[in-house]
Amino acid sequence: MNFPGTWMTTSESVVYRVVPKCACSTIGQILYYSDNGEFFDGDIHDATEGLHKWALDDSQGPISRVVRNHEAYAFTCVRNPYTRILSSFFDKICGIQRNGKRYRGKMVPMLMQKYGVEVGGDDGRDAFDQIASFRRFLLFVRDTIRWRKPMEPDIHWSSTSGHVSTFIANGGRYDRIFWTEAFNDGMQGVLDNIETKHAVDLARIPRFNESEGHGPKRAHPVEAYFDDLAMHLMWEIYHRDFRLFRYDFDNPANKMPTGEIDLDEVHAKLS
Template sequence: MGFPGTWMTESESVIYRVVPKCACSTIGQIMYYSDHGAFFDGDIHDADAGLHKWAFDASQPVIEAAVRDHTAYAFTCVRNPYTRVLSSFFDKICGIQRNGKRYRGNLVPLLIQKYGIEVGGPDGKDEFDQIRSFRRFLLFVRDTIRFRKPMDPDIHWSSVSGHVSTFIHNGGSYDHIFWTEAFNDGMQTVLDNIETKHPVVLSDIPRFNESEGHGPKRLHPVEDYFDDLSMHLMYEIYKPDFELFRYDFENPGNKMPLGEIDLAEVHAKLGS
């Protein structure tokens, strides 16, 4: 199975397990900059040179050796399940993607037909009941994750712990896991532990939010989207994410973690 979703700098200074919707565009650009002294011109997910990616055949043995021998500092970044699934809804379901089309072709028509959601019209700009549509989307998310129907879960809403675990299952171990919500502190810890060809000053780094502007603006506070049933579904879907990464299940309005991540616990529970 190897190490899907894993990126490494060409200098082999650092390995990153990508988790969608968790600042991955910014992290990828920082890695690229640390080697080349410039940012990739475009979406870093489209870069086919300048970074090792598991998706490239030539990169796989290099990544595998670095993970196996633990010669590169390994990290990942996680995010509050409430804000992450909301972001997935507005970006991937309501938004028009950078290719000018809907995400995954027939996915949105399927959701409109089977779950009765609205997405703001053909261009996502019409008014619609965001709360009602999001809660119906959450039912769909639960169905994909629990029952793999009407499709397999998508990487943008499958659990963070699921992404994080594949790296451990296949023989990797993390040196650091940090929160999107405390990005600068977490990323600085990574930079402090590696040697970079070009110095990275985090305060000078822009945020590369490649999904920004794809979909309609969220009109309500996070907590308004989650009633009692929605919270029940969230716990059913994302219980390990809340527990392992110390997020506040009881209060959707609190995006900040309640305690420190225990790396030994993460490895023990996700590696079993």
């Protein structure tokens, strides 16, 4: 059984299914701190010890055992599809990554040539029509997800429900799914259900937004980027995310969920 994107504390106190662009850097650092009493010095995605990760060969055995036998509390965190896709655009498409290069090498030049996307010049700081470029990027996203052309969908814009489902399909079960938009309440609910080596005071935990500063600032309110066609594409791509995680499709300006997540429904529909 495979559990891609799954992290677990080395003390085996808690299991977390990572969903990109959903506070994963902050959550990873909280898990790391809860075991080690300090934060990882750098991007938590680069950590190769102090935290079990499915991508590390030595971690796969412990993660498989704990998840399969439900020996630890398991959770994940989700985000409004409208704000998540905008974040992906400004970070991964318009931004320069921490290695000083464009994300995924030739992908951005291909987007500029084939889809007419602008990204704000070589460093992402020039003025450009953010709304027009984002909508063209959204066409590209739909193409990757619907037809897997001109490339396979990327983890940063493939659906949240798709990430969440692999954990369920391979035999895992979530004890909690919470929203990025109500982060402290959701994360506190996790901490209240586990025993940690080091106490975590969420009020004093910094937010580890590793993508901040990579790209240009969003110049308009969320709803300005989504006309009727863009909303149609969003429903085509992310309808399961809107439904399962109770986000408001009809109003892009409302980032907050409209109801409680039904864990039984999530497990039934994503199994």
